[in-house]
Amino acid sequence: MIALVDCNNFYVSCERVFRPHLENKPVAVLSNNDGCVIARSNESKALGLKMGEPIFKKRELVRKHNIQLFSSNFALYGDISKRVFDIVSRNIPAYEIYSIDEAFLDFRGIKDPYTFAVHLRKKVKKCTGIPISIGISYTKTLSKVAGYLAKKSPEGVSYLHDKKQISDILGRLPVDEIWGVGMRYAIKLKKYGVHTAKNLLECDETWIRKMMNVVGLRMVRELKCMSHFNLEEGRSMRKSICTSRSFSVEVSDYTQMSEYISMFASRCSEKLRGEPACARSISVFMYTNRFKPKARQYSGYFSMDFHTAASDTITITKLAIECLKKIYRSGYSYKKAGVTLSGIIPRNQVQLSLFDSADRKKSDTLMQTLDKINGNMGRDILKLSSSGINNKWKIGKERLSPCYTTRWSDILSIRV
DNA sequence: TCTGGGGTCCTAGGACCC
DNA sequence: TCTGGGGTCCTAGGACCC
Numbered sequence: 001m002i003a004l005v006d007c008n009n010f011y012v013s014c015e016r017v018f019r020p021h022l023e024n025k026p027v028a029v030l031s032n033n034d035g036c037v038i039a040r041s042n043e044s045k046a047l048g049l050k051m052g053e054p055i056f057k058k059r060e061l062v063r064k065h066n067i068q069l070f071s072s073n074f075a076l077y078g079d080i081s082k083r084v085f086d087i088v089s090r091n092i093p094a095y096e097i098y099s100i101d102e103a104f105l106d107f108r109g110i111k112d113p114y115t116f117a118v119h120l121r122k123k124v125k126k127c128t129g130i131p132i133s134i135g136i137s138y139t140k141t142l143s144k145v146a147g148y149l150a151k152k153s154p155e156g157v158s159y160l161h162d163k164k165q166i167s168d169i170l171g172r173l174p175v176d177e178i179w180g181v182g183m184r185y186a187i188k189l190k191k192y193g194v195h196t197a198k199n200l201l202e203c204d205e206t207w208i209r210k211m212m213n214v215v216g217l218r219m220v221r222e223l224k225c226m227s228h229f230n231l232e233e234g235r236s237m238r239k240s241i242c243t244s245r246s247f248s249v250e251v252s253d254y255t256q257m258s259e260y261i262s263m264f265a266s267r268c269s270e271k272l273r274g275e276p277a278c279a280r281s282i283s284v285f286m287y288t289n290r291f292k293p294k295a296r297q298y299s300g301y302f303s304m305d306f307h308t309a310a311s312d313t314i315t316i317t318k319l320a321i322e323c324l325k326k327i328y329r330s331g332y333s334y335k336k337a338g339v340t341l342s343g344i345i346p347r348n349q350v351q352l353s354l355f356d357s358a359d360r361k362k363s364d365t366l367m368q369t370l371d372k373i374n375g376n377m378g379r380d381i382l383k384l385s386s387s388g389i390n391n392k393w394k395i396g397k398e399r400l401s402p403c404y405t406t407r408w409s410d411i412l413s414i415r416v
Numbered sequence: 417t418c419t420g421g422g423g424t425c426c427t428a429g430g431a432c433c434c
Numbered sequence: 435t436c437t438g439g440g441g442t443c444c445t446a447g448g449a450c451c452c
Contacts, residue, residue, distance in 0.1 A: 030420090031419085031420035031421075032420050032421070033418085033419090033420075034418090035418075035419050035420060036419060036420055038420070038421090052419090052420085053419085054418070054419040055418080055419090056417080056418040056419075057418085057419085059418095072420085072421095074421095099423095213425090213426055213427070214425095214426070215425065215426065238423080239423085239424075240422090240423070240424090241422090241423095242421080242422060242423075243421090243422090244420090244421065244422080245420085245421080246419085246420065246421090248418095289419090290419090291418090291419055335419095336420090338421090396418095
Protein backbone atom coordinates (compact mmCIF):
# COMPACT_ATOMS: atom_id res chain seq x y z
CA MET A 1 0.00 0.00 0.00
CA ILE A 2 1.17 3.48 -0.90
CA ALA A 3 -0.17 6.68 0.58
CA LEU A 4 -0.06 10.01 -1.15
CA VAL A 5 0.10 13.00 1.15
CA ASP A 6 -0.92 16.22 -0.52
CA CYS A 7 -1.05 19.64 1.14
CA ASN A 8 -4.32 21.35 0.31
CA ASN A 9 -3.98 24.58 -1.69
CA PHE A 10 -0.48 24.64 -0.27
CA TYR A 11 0.77 28.21 -0.84
CA VAL A 12 -2.57 29.64 0.21
CA SER A 13 -2.55 27.46 3.33
CA CYS A 14 0.95 28.73 4.21
CA GLU A 15 -0.27 32.33 4.03
CA ARG A 16 -3.29 31.45 6.14
CA VAL A 17 -1.24 29.92 8.94
CA PHE A 18 -0.15 33.40 9.93
CA ARG A 19 -3.41 35.10 9.02
CA PRO A 20 -6.16 32.93 10.49
CA HIS A 21 -8.79 35.55 9.67
CA LEU A 22 -8.41 34.51 6.02
CA GLU A 23 -9.93 31.13 6.79
CA ASN A 24 -13.07 30.64 4.64
CA LYS A 25 -12.24 33.73 2.59
CA PRO A 26 -11.16 33.72 -1.08
CA VAL A 27 -7.35 33.86 -1.28
CA ALA A 28 -4.85 33.39 -4.12
CA VAL A 29 -1.06 33.41 -4.51
CA LEU A 30 0.57 34.94 -7.58
CA SER A 31 3.66 34.05 -9.62
CA ASN A 32 6.69 36.33 -9.88
CA ASN A 33 5.95 39.90 -10.92
CA ASP A 34 2.49 39.24 -9.47
CA GLY A 35 1.60 37.88 -12.89
CA CYS A 36 -0.37 34.63 -12.85
CA VAL A 37 -2.46 32.74 -10.32
CA ILE A 38 -0.46 29.77 -8.99
CA ALA A 39 -2.50 28.78 -5.93
CA ARG A 40 -6.15 29.26 -4.98
CA SER A 41 -8.23 28.65 -1.92
CA ASN A 42 -11.42 26.60 -2.41
CA GLU A 43 -13.44 29.84 -2.21
CA SER A 44 -11.39 31.35 -5.07
CA LYS A 45 -11.82 28.19 -7.13
CA ALA A 46 -15.57 28.38 -6.59
CA LEU A 47 -15.57 31.96 -7.85
CA GLY A 48 -14.07 30.75 -11.12
CA LEU A 49 -10.48 31.89 -10.68
CA LYS A 50 -8.41 29.59 -12.89
CA MET A 51 -4.95 28.14 -12.35
CA GLY A 52 -2.28 29.96 -14.36
CA GLU A 53 -4.58 32.79 -15.30
CA PRO A 54 -3.05 36.28 -15.58
CA ILE A 55 -4.48 38.23 -12.66
CA PHE A 56 -4.88 41.50 -14.57
CA LYS A 57 -7.66 39.84 -16.54
CA LYS A 58 -9.54 39.16 -13.33
CA ARG A 59 -9.29 42.52 -11.66
CA GLU A 60 -13.04 42.94 -11.63
CA LEU A 61 -13.61 39.54 -10.00
CA VAL A 62 -10.92 40.25 -7.42
CA ARG A 63 -12.44 43.58 -6.52
CA LYS A 64 -16.00 42.37 -6.43
CA HIS A 65 -15.32 39.44 -4.10
CA ASN A 66 -12.43 40.99 -2.26
CA ILE A 67 -10.10 38.11 -3.13
CA GLN A 68 -6.96 38.40 -1.02
CA LEU A 69 -3.85 38.22 -3.20
CA PHE A 70 -0.28 37.38 -2.17
CA SER A 71 3.05 37.50 -3.99
CA SER A 72 4.82 34.15 -3.86
CA ASN A 73 7.08 33.70 -0.85
CA PHE A 74 9.10 30.59 -1.56
CA ALA A 75 11.32 30.97 1.49
CA LEU A 76 8.20 30.60 3.62
CA TYR A 77 6.64 27.76 1.59
CA GLY A 78 9.89 25.79 1.48
CA ASP A 79 10.32 25.99 5.22
CA ILE A 80 6.72 25.00 5.99
CA SER A 81 7.03 22.11 3.53
CA LYS A 82 10.05 20.82 5.41
CA ARG A 83 8.14 20.96 8.69
CA VAL A 84 5.16 19.10 7.25
CA PHE A 85 7.28 16.27 5.83
CA ASP A 86 9.37 16.02 8.99
CA ILE A 87 6.19 15.08 10.81
CA VAL A 88 4.72 12.95 8.05
CA SER A 89 7.83 10.82 7.63
CA ARG A 90 8.22 9.97 11.31
CA ASN A 91 7.64 6.26 11.95
CA ILE A 92 7.35 5.55 8.22
CA PRO A 93 9.92 3.03 6.93
CA ALA A 94 10.24 4.60 3.48
CA TYR A 95 8.96 7.69 1.76
CA GLU A 96 9.56 9.87 -1.27
CA ILE A 97 9.16 13.63 -1.25
CA TYR A 98 7.72 14.21 -4.68
CA SER A 99 7.31 17.99 -4.71
CA ILE A 100 7.06 20.96 -2.39
CA ASP A 101 3.58 19.84 -1.33
CA GLU A 102 3.40 16.09 -2.01
CA ALA A 103 4.97 12.90 -0.71
CA PHE A 104 4.46 9.18 -1.22
CA LEU A 105 4.63 7.02 1.91
CA ASP A 106 5.25 3.29 2.13
CA PHE A 107 2.18 2.03 4.02
CA ARG A 108 3.09 -1.64 3.94
CA GLY A 109 2.68 -3.21 7.34
CA ILE A 110 0.29 -0.59 8.66
CA LYS A 111 -2.61 -2.54 10.10
CA ASP A 112 -5.35 0.01 9.76
CA PRO A 113 -4.28 2.48 7.05
CA TYR A 114 -7.43 4.55 7.24
CA THR A 115 -7.25 5.27 10.97
CA PHE A 116 -3.52 5.81 10.76
CA ALA A 117 -4.02 8.41 8.03
CA VAL A 118 -6.78 10.19 9.92
CA HIS A 119 -4.45 10.54 12.91
CA LEU A 120 -1.55 11.67 10.77
CA ARG A 121 -3.70 14.33 9.21
CA LYS A 122 -4.77 15.68 12.60
CA LYS A 123 -1.19 15.72 13.81
CA VAL A 124 0.08 17.69 10.81
CA LYS A 125 -2.73 20.20 11.16
CA LYS A 126 -2.03 20.65 14.84
CA CYS A 127 1.74 20.99 14.50
CA THR A 128 1.98 23.10 11.36
CA GLY A 129 -1.48 24.52 10.68
CA ILE A 130 -1.45 22.98 7.19
CA PRO A 131 -4.46 20.91 6.07
CA ILE A 132 -3.49 17.82 4.10
CA SER A 133 -5.34 15.07 2.31
CA ILE A 134 -4.23 11.46 2.13
CA GLY A 135 -5.02 8.92 -0.58
CA ILE A 136 -4.13 5.28 -0.04
CA SER A 137 -4.07 2.46 -2.59
CA TYR A 138 -1.98 -0.26 -4.28
CA THR A 139 0.15 1.82 -6.68
CA LYS A 140 1.35 5.39 -6.98
CA THR A 141 -1.12 6.16 -9.77
CA LEU A 142 -4.02 4.69 -7.80
CA SER A 143 -2.99 6.57 -4.67
CA LYS A 144 -3.21 9.72 -6.80
CA VAL A 145 -6.77 8.74 -7.67
CA ALA A 146 -7.44 8.15 -3.99
CA GLY A 147 -5.93 11.57 -3.24
CA TYR A 148 -8.34 13.13 -5.71
CA LEU A 149 -11.23 11.56 -3.76
CA ALA A 150 -9.70 12.44 -0.39
CA LYS A 151 -9.82 16.13 -1.26
CA LYS A 152 -13.56 15.89 -1.69
CA SER A 153 -14.24 13.84 1.41
CA PRO A 154 -14.92 15.52 4.77
CA GLU A 155 -12.28 13.39 6.55
CA GLY A 156 -9.65 14.25 3.97
CA VAL A 157 -8.66 10.59 3.70
CA SER A 158 -9.55 8.00 1.08
CA TYR A 159 -8.61 4.32 1.25
CA LEU A 160 -9.05 2.55 -2.09
CA HIS A 161 -8.60 -1.17 -1.63
CA ASP A 162 -11.71 -2.97 -2.84
CA LYS A 163 -11.46 -3.99 -6.52
CA LYS A 164 -15.15 -3.36 -7.17
CA GLN A 165 -14.93 0.05 -5.54
CA ILE A 166 -11.84 0.92 -7.64
CA SER A 167 -13.60 -0.11 -10.82
CA ASP A 168 -16.63 2.04 -9.97
CA ILE A 169 -14.49 5.04 -9.27
CA LEU A 170 -12.43 4.69 -12.44
CA GLY A 171 -15.70 4.59 -14.33
CA ARG A 172 -16.48 8.06 -13.03
CA LEU A 173 -12.97 9.54 -13.23
CA PRO A 174 -12.45 11.78 -16.27
CA VAL A 175 -9.26 10.80 -18.19
CA ASP A 176 -7.67 14.17 -17.72
CA GLU A 177 -7.72 13.70 -13.95
CA ILE A 178 -5.32 10.74 -14.25
CA TRP A 179 -1.73 11.35 -13.21
CA GLY A 180 0.22 11.39 -16.47
CA VAL A 181 -2.61 12.49 -18.73
CA GLY A 182 -2.19 16.15 -19.59
CA MET A 183 -4.12 18.39 -21.93
CA ARG A 184 -2.67 16.99 -25.17
CA TYR A 185 -3.31 13.37 -24.37
CA ALA A 186 -6.78 14.17 -23.05
CA ILE A 187 -7.75 15.82 -26.35
CA LYS A 188 -6.31 12.93 -28.33
CA LEU A 189 -8.03 10.32 -26.19
CA LYS A 190 -11.42 12.00 -26.23
CA LYS A 191 -11.24 12.05 -30.00
CA TYR A 192 -11.23 8.27 -29.84
CA GLY A 193 -14.15 8.16 -27.41
CA VAL A 194 -12.01 7.60 -24.33
CA HIS A 195 -13.56 9.81 -21.68
CA THR A 196 -13.07 8.01 -18.37
CA ALA A 197 -10.23 6.11 -16.78
CA LYS A 198 -12.26 2.95 -17.21
CA ASN A 199 -12.60 3.58 -20.96
CA LEU A 200 -8.81 3.78 -21.08
CA LEU A 201 -8.38 0.49 -19.23
CA GLU A 202 -10.54 -1.19 -21.82
CA CYS A 203 -8.22 -0.10 -24.65
CA ASP A 204 -5.72 -2.42 -26.30
CA GLU A 205 -2.28 -2.05 -24.72
CA THR A 206 -0.48 -1.88 -28.08
CA TRP A 207 -2.70 1.01 -29.04
CA ILE A 208 -2.02 2.76 -25.73
CA ARG A 209 1.70 2.28 -26.22
CA LYS A 210 1.45 3.85 -29.67
CA MET A 211 -0.62 6.79 -28.44
CA MET A 212 1.18 7.57 -25.20
CA ASN A 213 4.46 5.61 -25.31
CA VAL A 214 5.74 3.43 -22.48
CA VAL A 215 5.11 5.99 -19.79
CA GLY A 216 1.43 6.05 -20.66
CA LEU A 217 1.31 2.27 -20.78
CA ARG A 218 2.89 1.97 -17.35
CA MET A 219 0.36 4.41 -15.99
CA VAL A 220 -2.52 2.32 -17.34
CA ARG A 221 -1.01 -0.83 -15.82
CA GLU A 222 -0.74 0.98 -12.51
CA LEU A 223 -4.47 1.63 -12.69
CA LYS A 224 -4.82 -2.13 -13.10
CA CYS A 225 -3.02 -2.54 -9.77
CA MET A 226 0.31 -3.56 -11.30
CA SER A 227 3.06 -1.51 -9.78
CA HIS A 228 5.49 0.14 -12.24
CA PHE A 229 6.62 3.29 -10.47
CA ASN A 230 8.71 2.52 -7.42
CA LEU A 231 9.10 4.67 -4.39
CA GLU A 232 12.28 6.68 -4.90
CA GLU A 233 13.90 7.19 -1.57
CA GLY A 234 16.45 9.84 -0.79
CA ARG A 235 17.06 12.81 -2.96
CA SER A 236 18.84 11.89 -6.18
CA MET A 237 21.12 14.33 -7.93
CA ARG A 238 19.39 16.74 -10.23
CA LYS A 239 20.07 16.38 -13.95
CA SER A 240 19.79 20.04 -14.77
CA ILE A 241 19.76 23.29 -12.85
CA CYS A 242 18.07 26.36 -14.22
CA THR A 243 17.66 29.97 -13.11
CA SER A 244 15.44 32.15 -15.24
CA ARG A 245 13.27 35.21 -14.82
CA SER A 246 10.74 37.28 -16.65
CA PHE A 247 11.64 40.94 -16.38
CA SER A 248 9.07 43.30 -15.00
CA VAL A 249 10.64 45.97 -17.22
CA GLU A 250 11.83 44.64 -20.57
CA VAL A 251 15.58 44.74 -21.17
CA SER A 252 17.03 46.26 -24.31
CA ASP A 253 20.55 47.07 -23.18
CA TYR A 254 23.47 44.66 -23.44
CA THR A 255 25.16 45.69 -20.20
CA GLN A 256 21.95 45.28 -18.29
CA MET A 257 21.36 41.86 -19.85
CA SER A 258 24.91 40.71 -19.12
CA GLU A 259 24.43 41.66 -15.47
CA TYR A 260 21.28 39.58 -15.30
CA ILE A 261 22.92 36.62 -17.03
CA SER A 262 25.84 36.90 -14.64
CA MET A 263 23.43 36.92 -11.72
CA PHE A 264 21.58 33.84 -13.05
CA ALA A 265 24.89 32.05 -13.55
CA SER A 266 25.88 32.82 -9.94
CA ARG A 267 22.59 31.50 -8.63
CA CYS A 268 22.96 28.31 -10.69
CA SER A 269 26.52 27.85 -9.37
CA GLU A 270 25.32 28.16 -5.78
CA LYS A 271 22.60 25.56 -6.33
CA LEU A 272 25.17 23.32 -8.03
CA ARG A 273 27.62 23.49 -5.13
CA GLY A 274 24.76 22.80 -2.77
CA GLU A 275 24.24 19.34 -4.35
CA PRO A 276 27.36 19.09 -4.23
CA ALA A 277 28.11 18.65 -7.91
CA CYS A 278 29.81 19.98 -11.01
CA ALA A 279 28.36 20.70 -14.45
CA ARG A 280 29.77 19.80 -17.83
CA SER A 281 27.87 22.30 -19.92
CA ILE A 282 25.94 25.52 -19.75
CA SER A 283 23.32 27.14 -21.92
CA VAL A 284 21.84 30.60 -22.05
CA PHE A 285 18.52 31.62 -23.54
CA MET A 286 16.60 34.82 -23.97
CA TYR A 287 13.47 35.90 -25.74
CA THR A 288 11.20 38.84 -26.46
CA ASN A 289 7.62 39.25 -25.28
CA ARG A 290 5.45 36.70 -27.10
CA PHE A 291 2.33 38.43 -25.82
CA LYS A 292 3.14 41.48 -27.91
CA PRO A 293 2.74 40.12 -31.42
CA LYS A 294 3.26 43.56 -32.91
CA ALA A 295 6.70 43.92 -31.36
CA ARG A 296 9.73 42.45 -33.20
CA GLN A 297 10.21 38.91 -31.99
CA TYR A 298 13.43 37.02 -31.42
CA SER A 299 14.56 34.11 -29.36
CA GLY A 300 18.12 32.92 -28.88
CA TYR A 301 19.68 29.86 -27.31
CA PHE A 302 23.31 28.79 -27.12
CA SER A 303 25.11 26.06 -25.29
CA MET A 304 28.82 25.46 -24.50
CA ASP A 305 30.88 22.82 -22.71
CA PHE A 306 33.38 23.42 -19.93
CA HIS A 307 36.88 22.00 -20.54
CA THR A 308 36.58 20.36 -17.16
CA ALA A 309 33.32 20.04 -15.27
CA ALA A 310 33.01 23.15 -13.10
CA SER A 311 31.19 24.43 -10.06
CA ASP A 312 32.88 27.73 -9.34
CA THR A 313 30.99 30.91 -9.99
CA ILE A 314 33.80 32.59 -11.88
CA THR A 315 34.30 29.88 -14.51
CA ILE A 316 30.57 29.40 -14.91
CA THR A 317 29.82 33.09 -15.24
CA LYS A 318 32.57 33.56 -17.83
CA LEU A 319 31.15 30.86 -20.08
CA ALA A 320 27.61 32.16 -19.57
CA ILE A 321 28.75 35.53 -20.89
CA GLU A 322 30.42 33.80 -23.87
CA CYS A 323 27.08 32.19 -24.68
CA LEU A 324 25.27 35.49 -24.26
CA LYS A 325 27.60 37.15 -26.77
CA LYS A 326 26.69 34.50 -29.32
CA ILE A 327 22.98 35.16 -29.15
CA TYR A 328 22.51 38.78 -28.10
CA ARG A 329 21.00 40.93 -30.83
CA SER A 330 20.55 44.61 -30.22
CA GLY A 331 17.35 46.36 -31.18
CA TYR A 332 15.04 44.00 -29.33
CA SER A 333 13.24 44.28 -26.01
CA TYR A 334 13.79 41.11 -24.03
CA LYS A 335 11.12 39.81 -21.69
CA LYS A 336 12.77 36.72 -20.31
CA ALA A 337 16.22 35.14 -20.02
CA GLY A 338 17.83 32.29 -18.18
CA VAL A 339 20.83 30.06 -17.60
CA THR A 340 20.77 26.24 -17.45
CA LEU A 341 23.53 23.93 -16.24
CA SER A 342 23.50 20.34 -17.43
CA GLY A 343 25.70 17.28 -17.51
CA ILE A 344 25.59 17.34 -13.73
CA ILE A 345 27.98 14.92 -12.02
CA PRO A 346 28.96 14.39 -8.41
CA ARG A 347 31.87 16.56 -7.32
CA ASN A 348 34.10 13.58 -6.63
CA GLN A 349 33.66 12.13 -10.11
CA VAL A 350 35.11 14.98 -12.14
CA GLN A 351 37.52 13.86 -14.85
CA LEU A 352 40.47 16.22 -14.81
CA SER A 353 42.29 17.13 -17.98
CA LEU A 354 45.92 16.16 -18.50
CA PHE A 355 46.83 19.74 -19.31
CA ASP A 356 44.67 21.29 -16.67
CA SER A 357 46.38 24.33 -15.25
CA ALA A 358 43.66 25.69 -12.99
CA ASP A 359 44.39 25.95 -9.29
CA ARG A 360 41.37 23.99 -8.09
CA LYS A 361 42.29 24.02 -4.48
CA LYS A 362 42.43 27.77 -4.47
CA SER A 363 39.13 28.21 -6.27
CA ASP A 364 37.44 25.62 -4.02
CA THR A 365 38.57 27.52 -0.93
CA LEU A 366 37.38 30.77 -2.46
CA MET A 367 33.93 29.35 -3.23
CA GLN A 368 33.61 27.79 0.22
CA THR A 369 34.38 31.16 1.75
CA LEU A 370 31.93 32.91 -0.54
CA ASP A 371 29.14 30.44 0.26
CA LYS A 372 29.84 30.67 3.96
CA ILE A 373 29.74 34.46 4.06
CA ASN A 374 26.62 34.67 1.92
CA GLY A 375 25.05 31.86 3.94
CA ASN A 376 25.62 33.65 7.22
CA MET A 377 25.14 37.25 6.25
CA GLY A 378 22.66 37.14 3.40
CA ARG A 379 22.52 36.36 -0.28
CA ASP A 380 24.79 38.42 -2.52
CA ILE A 381 26.71 40.07 0.31
CA LEU A 382 29.69 38.95 -1.77
CA LYS A 383 29.20 38.71 -5.52
CA LEU A 384 30.96 39.20 -8.81
CA SER A 385 31.01 42.79 -10.01
CA SER A 386 29.89 41.52 -13.43
CA SER A 387 26.44 40.99 -11.95
CA GLY A 388 26.19 44.73 -11.30
CA ILE A 389 26.92 46.87 -8.29
CA ASN A 390 23.67 48.70 -7.73
CA ASN A 391 21.59 46.22 -9.55
CA LYS A 392 18.82 45.62 -7.06
CA TRP A 393 16.91 42.73 -8.59
CA LYS A 394 13.51 44.08 -9.45
CA ILE A 395 10.90 41.36 -9.31
CA GLY A 396 7.48 42.82 -8.79
CA LYS A 397 6.33 41.50 -5.42
CA GLU A 398 4.02 44.05 -4.02
CA ARG A 399 2.01 41.73 -1.85
CA LEU A 400 4.78 39.78 -0.23
CA SER A 401 4.16 38.43 3.24
CA PRO A 402 7.00 38.36 5.80
CA CYS A 403 9.36 35.35 6.00
CA TYR A 404 7.93 34.46 9.40
CA THR A 405 9.97 31.31 9.88
CA THR A 406 13.26 32.01 8.11
CA ARG A 407 14.21 35.61 8.89
CA TRP A 408 14.90 36.95 12.36
CA SER A 409 13.51 40.38 11.62
CA ASP A 410 10.24 38.88 10.36
CA ILE A 411 9.38 36.81 13.41
CA LEU A 412 5.91 37.55 14.76
CA SER A 413 5.59 39.53 17.94
CA ILE A 414 2.74 38.45 20.15
CA ARG A 415 0.99 40.62 22.66
CA VAL A 416 0.20 38.52 25.73
C1' DT B 417 -0.19 48.71 -18.57
C1' DC B 418 -0.28 43.68 -16.98
C1' DT B 419 0.93 36.82 -18.95
C1' DG B 420 5.94 32.20 -13.70
C1' DG B 421 9.66 29.00 -12.65
C1' DG B 422 11.72 24.61 -12.28
C1' DG B 423 12.02 20.02 -13.38
C1' DT B 424 11.53 14.80 -15.66
C1' DC B 425 11.26 11.18 -19.27
C1' DC B 426 10.81 9.20 -24.05
C1' DT B 427 11.32 8.97 -29.14
C1' DA B 428 12.89 9.53 -33.81
C1' DG B 429 16.38 10.55 -36.68
C1' DG B 430 21.08 11.59 -37.88
C1' DA B 431 25.86 10.68 -37.46
C1' DC B 432 29.10 7.71 -36.31
C1' DC B 433 31.62 3.00 -35.16
C1' DC B 434 33.16 -1.98 -36.45
C1' DT C 435 19.50 -7.86 -61.22
C1' DC C 436 21.33 -8.32 -56.56
C1' DT C 437 24.92 -3.99 -51.53
C1' DG C 438 24.49 -6.50 -44.00
C1' DG C 439 24.06 -6.48 -39.26
C1' DG C 440 24.66 -4.70 -34.94
C1' DG C 441 25.66 -1.15 -32.10
C1' DT C 442 26.35 3.89 -29.57
C1' DC C 443 25.78 8.74 -28.82
C1' DC C 444 23.58 13.12 -29.42
C1' DT C 445 19.82 16.38 -30.23
C1' DA C 446 15.37 18.43 -30.95
C1' DG C 447 10.89 18.02 -30.02
C1' DG C 448 7.01 16.49 -27.51
C1' DA C 449 4.76 15.03 -23.62
C1' DC C 450 4.19 15.28 -18.66
C1' DC C 451 4.59 16.92 -13.43
C1' DC C 452 4.32 20.47 -9.47
